[in-house]
Amino acid sequence: MRHTISILVDNEFGVLSRVSGLFSGRGFNIESLCVAETLDPSVSIMTIVTSGNDQVIEQITKQLNKLINVIKVSDLTGTDYVEREMVLIKVATDSTNRAEILRIVDIFRGKIIDVSQRSYTIEITGDEDKIKAILSLLKPFGIKEIVRTGKIAMARTPKT
Amino acid sequence: MKKTGSHIFVESLIREGVEVIFGFPGGAVLPIYNELFDAPIRHVLVRHEQGAVHAADGYARASGRPGVCLVTSGPGATNTVTGIATAYMDSIPVVVFTGQVPTALIGNDAFQEADIVGITRPCTKHNYLVKDVKDLARVVKEAFYIATTGRPGPVLVDLPKDVLTSTTEPRYPEEIRMRSYNPTYKGHIGQIDRAIKLILNSKRPVVYAGGGVVLSSGAEELREFAEKLRLPVTMTLMGLGGFPGTHPLSLGMLGMHGTYSANMAVTHCDVLIAIGSRFDDRVTGKIDEFAPDAKIIHVDIDPTSISKNVVVDIPIVGDVKLVLRDFLKRLEKDGLDLAAYRDSLNKWHKEIEMWKGVHKMDYNQKMRGKIKPQYVVEMLYKLTGGDAIITTEVGQNQMWAAQYYLFNRPRSFLTSGGLGTMGYGFPAAIGAQFAFPERTVIDIAGDGSIQMNIQEMATAVQYRLPVKIAILNNGFLGMVRQWQELFYDRRYSASCMQVAPDFVKLAQSYGAVGLRAMKPREVVSVIEKALSIKDRPVLMDFHVDREESVYPMVPAGAPINKMLLV
Numbered sequence: 045m046r047h048t049i050s051i052l053v054d055n056e057f058g059v060l061s062r063v064s065g066l067f068s069g070r071g072f073n074i075e076s077l078c079v080a081e082t083l084d085p086s087v088s089i090m091t092i093v094t095s096g097n098d099q100v101i102e103q104i105t106k107q108l109n110k111l112i113n114v115i116k117v118s119d120l121t122g123t124d125y126v127e128r129e130m131v132l133i134k135v136a137t138d139s140t141n142r143a144e145i146l147r148i149v150d151i152f153r154g155k156i157i158d159v160s161q162r163s164y165t166i167e168i169t170g171d172e173d174k175i176k177a178i179l180s181l182l183k184p185f186g187i188k189e190i191v192r193t194g195k196i197a198m199a200r201t202p203k204t
Numbered sequence: 205m206k207k208t209g210s211h212i213f214v215e216s217l218i219r220e221g222v223e224v225i226f227g228f229p230g231g232a233v234l235p236i237y238n239e240l241f242d243a244p245i246r247h248v249l250v251r252h253e254q255g256a257v258h259a260a261d262g263y264a265r266a267s268g269r270p271g272v273c274l275v276t277s278g279p280g281a282t283n284t285v286t287g288i289a290t291a292y293m294d295s296i297p298v299v300v301f302t303g304q305v306p307t308a309l310i311g312n313d314a315f316q317e318a319d320i321v322g323i324t325r326p327c328t329k330h331n332y333l334v335k336d337v338k339d340l341a342r343v344v345k346e347a348f349y350i351a352t353t354g355r356p357g358p359v360l361v362d363l364p365k366d367v368l369t370s371t372t373e374p375r376y377p378e379e380i381r382m383r384s385y386n387p388t389y390k391g392h393i394g395q396i397d398r399a400i401k402l403i404l405n406s407k408r409p410v411v412y413a414g415g416g417v418v419l420s421s422g423a424e425e426l427r428e429f430a431e432k433l434r435l436p437v438t439m440t441l442m443g444l445g446g447f448p449g450t451h452p453l454s455l456g457m458l459g460m461h462g463t464y465s466a467n468m469a470v471t472h473c474d475v476l477i478a479i480g481s482r483f484d485d486r487v488t489g490k491i492d493e494f495a496p497d498a499k500i501i502h503v504d505i506d507p508t509s510i511s512k513n514v515v516v517d518i519p520i521v522g523d524v525k526l527v528l529r530d531f532l533k534r535l536e537k538d539g540l541d542l543a544a545y546r547d548s549l550n551k552w553h554k555e556i557e558m559w560k561g562v563h564k565m566d567y568n569q570k571m572r573g574k575i576k577p578q579y580v581v582e583m584l585y586k587l588t589g590g591d592a593i594i595t596t597e598v599g600q601n602q603m604w605a606a607q608y609y610l611f612n613r614p615r616s617f618l619t620s621g622g623l624g625t626m627g628y629g630f631p632a633a634i635g636a637q638f639a640f641p642e643r644t645v646i647d648i649a650g651d652g653s654i655q656m657n658i659q660e661m662a663t664a665v666q667y668r669l670p671v672k673i674a675i676l677n678n679g680f681l682g683m684v685r686q687w688q689e690l691f692y693d694r695r696y697s698a699s700c701m702q703v704a705p706d707f708v709k710l711a712q713s714y715g716a717v718g719l720r721a722m723k724p725r726e727v728v729s730v731i732e733k734a735l736s737i738k739d740r741p742v743l744m745d746f747h748v749d750r751e752e753s754v755y756p757m758v759p760a761g762a763p764i765n766k767m768l769l770v
Contacts, residue, residue, distance in 0.1 A: 054384055057333065062325060069326045099511070106508040112330040112350060115384040 046075070047101050048127060048197050051090040051108060052116040055081055059113045063090060066111065072096065072104050076129075076194030087115065091196045120197050127197040131175055132157070133166045136186035145185060152178045163188055209337040209368040210235040213301075214243050216344035219376060222272050224248060224263065224638055226256040230276020231316060232303025235368040248638065248667060251659035253280050255631040257287025258657070260298045262632025265618045266593055267639035268421065270297040270352050277303040278316030281362075282323065286625060288358045289327040293622025294442060295419060297356035299347050306366035307335055321362050329357030337370045342377050349380045354387030355506040356419060387505065391522030396530050399477075399501045399518045403433065404545055406475035406499075408552045411435045412458065412487075415442030415621070416480015416504060416524045418614040423447065425528035426479065432535060434546040436556055438466040440481050441606055442621045449610030450590070455556065456565075459487040460758045461603045464563035464767060467758070469556055470495050471765040478502040480524040483513040484622075493763035503527050563756065563769055565607050571724050574749040577601070577676040580727055581608040584646060584674060587731050592644040593636045595619065595629040597653030600682035603754040605648040627656025630673060634660060637669045644735060646672040651704055652681045661714040664741040672734050673743045675707055678750045686753045690768070711743035720745040 053059045060079055067074050072094055079090040094104060101119065108117045120127075137145055142164075149156060149166050152174065158165035168178055172195070179187070207215075213236055217225070224246045229237045240247050250256045253275045260271025275284055281302040291298045305314040321333045330350050332343050343361060351359040403409055417426050423446050430437050430453050437447045438455040447454055456463035458470055470476065476498040481487070488494040491513060502509075502516040503524060510519040520527055535542065567578040581604050584592070594609055595618040596602040602619055611617045618636060620628040629647040637645045647654075654675055664671050676682075684699040708718030717737055721730045727746065734742040756767040 057335075058321065058325070061322070065325050099515070103508065103512060110506070110508050112382070112385050 045097065045101075045121075046093060046095045047119055047121040048125070048195060049092050049094060049105070049108070050118045050120055050197055051092065051114060053088050053090055054113040054115065055086050055088045056113050059088065060090070062111055062113060063092075063108065066107055067092075067094070067104075070103075070107060072100065076192070078194040078196050091194070093195050118199070120199060124200040125197050126200060127171050127195050128169055129172070129175055129195045130167065130169045130193045131179075132191045133168065133179070133182060133187060134158075134163050134189040135166060135182050136162060136188055137164050138162065141185055145182070148178065148181050154178065205373070206371040207374045208235065208371050209340055209363070210239045212337070212340050212372075212374045213344065213363070213368065214239045214245065215374065216341050216376065217245060217272065218243070220345070220348045221269075225272045225274050226250055226259040226263075226635065227274035228253050228256055228276065228280060230280050230303060232277035232305060232365050233274060233363070233368075235365065236274065236303075236363075247274075248634075248663065250631070250663050252657065253283035254287050254627065255634075255657050255660045255663065257284045257298065257300060258290065258625075258628050258631035259635035259638075259660075260300075261287065261291045261296050261628075262595060262618050262635030263639045264296050264298055264635075265632070266615050266636035268615065269639075270299055270348055271635060272299050272301070274301045275303070276316065277305055278318045280316075281318050281320035285323060285327070288324055288360065290620050290623045290625045290628060291358040292327045292329070294415060294620065295356050296358065297351040298358040299351050300358060300360045302360060302362050304333070304362045304364040307364045308366070310364065320360065324360050327358075328360050331360040331362070333362040334364065334367050337367050337372045340367065341374060345377055346380055346382070349382075350385065354385070388507075388521050389505070389523040389526055391503065391520045391527035391530055393530065393534070395518055395520045396527065396534055399520065400531065400534055402499055402501065402518060403435075403475055403477065404540065407548065408473045409433070409435050409475040409477060409549075410455075410469050410473040411437040411477045411479060412440070412470065412481055413437055413443045413446050413479045414440040414481025415446075417443055417446035418480075420480060420505070420524035421614070422480070422525035422528055423614045425525055425532065427451070429528050429531055432532070432542060434549050434553070435477070436469055436553070438462070438470060440484070440487055440621070441619060443481065444606060444617045445611035445614045446480070448612040450612055457606055459764065460489070461607065461754050461756065462764070463565065463607075464756055464769070465556055465559035467756070467764040467767060468559045471763070472555070473498045476500045478504070478516070479528070480504060482509045485513075487764075488513065489758045489762055489764040567752075569724060573724065575721060575724050575727060575746055577678070577746070577748040577752055578604050578608050579724065580674060580676060580746045580748065581605055581648060583727050583731055584648070585609045587728070587735060588644055588646070592616070592646050593618065593633075593640065595633040595636060595645070595647045597629040597647070597649040598624045598626045599650050599653065599684075600686065600752075600754050601648050601650040601653065601676050603683075604676070607754075626653040630654060630657050630671075631660045631663075633671045633673075634664055634669060637671050638667075644672070645670075646674055649673055649675050650682055651675055651677040651679065651707070652701060654707075655705075658710070661711065661716055661741060661743075665715045668739050669741060670738045671741045673741070675743065675745050676748050677704075677707070677745055678748050678752070679704065680750060683754070685751070689751070689753065690757075690759070707743055707745040711741070716741040716743055718743050718745065720747070722747050
């Protein structure tokens, strides 16, 4: 099962290498990884999407906690949280389909950020379902290139 | 007043109470060696950096204090990797300081440069590259703190040469507080109570004690706990000595080459109390048939060890010594009838006695025949009163040492259990001898293993260490040969060492004493002669039966109750 794990780490030299080394060394799988500083420049947040059964996820969480530079590990899956990913999509265009593609981009509240004779580059942000949906709609036109950031996620604040 | 990095470094070590460093100089660490020349810390010059780390490791295992090494950059650092991985697998507190090229040259493929922090990231508990001399004192203190607390482990600190030569106003931190590192020492009382309830309702309990008992200095508490409830106790290779080997409740070692009764007791128990052990594959055999009818209680300081290989019923995260103390306190309360419980185990203990009768550790030494390796170990045991510090190499020598030398005290059996490093024993013996100059220290070795760090003979002679080496010389890589005999149709591929040195002459060439026994009747006198020498190392070359094998043996992939007995 897929899990989204948010890791608070000391912003020290080599931390990214430690965490990814842990995953590869123990045969855990990284589907995506995104990391950056927080408000406190001595602390970063890393968001990793991984998969495995309950026992594997438990081991991953515990092994991450064991790393000296890791301050806190939160497995967001199963809790109330928001997630987003940004994707840049270069789609092939010609005079016959340009309008249609523009319409799709509008519906998904995306932006065109680059234009050429034969392509549009689209910037789109959303949760997993939204990204999947726009990709499946754009595929028939011919997607030339995709770059993704990987998911970032944050727990929702309790409403009461 | 400003001080150089190397001065601050040595001062920080003194403040940590470091008394001895094992090391080997080189360009990148010359500034430190200049400070060490007249510092109140003893430096031991080894002959290979791997020897330095194993020596620091042996020192740490024997004394309980952190072992310290100092090596230079590049090849000096890479030579420590095997030693660091050895300490990592067995959770030994060792701090390794490596020289590094100046910060401006890092990443430039400079002379004697190696990314040792990158290389050792997976096999250290933590590591550091000091980029600014202002951080040096704090990093050294943190390194020792991390190495010695929680689940101990090796820490590496990489020191660029310009950091050592630059100066700053030294500030030595009084205490360490790390927001991201807070080991749990005290066990959850609720879990402890649940565990007690489970044990008191059991009819066939077994304690499975490992290296954690030794690392935590919990041997006293374990003995009291086992005696209070009359629990049979089996030890892992790393736990030997954590419970007295001659105690009536001791089942001996369990696992691949463990005793018949230990393996049978674990297979038939209804409650398994794992204390400071990690369900390693050498112990469990076929995992889904390990202790199949048992509920499992697991006491360990490292949460990642719990339910990693075997799902447990009552996990207790905490330091073994403190948790056992709490167990003992809780057992005092509530008017529990412990005497009645002890009596209720009569049937179980009878069953265990029966297993002990079925098969004991045994060998057949005919006085006119070839020397049996087990006989050598048994004579070492008898002639040292079971009181020496024994280190081993790896393979058959290691297993026979574990089977035939019974340890009653912790920190007396130093062996590379997790990584299984040949060449560990001799330098480790040197480290242990530095920790305890008055005790007898013996490395039980094979003829293959001893050649891996034989150069440390010079170290032992230089510092006049009366370390003994007992080579069980069979001309083979014995354990490999045994597997080839049992599972590969005796195809002895690359396991016969056709050329070997004359070990006696080799020892003598270093200025050590060399002794040889070719016949059983010579064994005792060789050992006695060796034990009488107090001012230099002694190598004993025992020419043993070439094709002797270690039994019992649980073949790989088999459950531990399916042992080969002969």
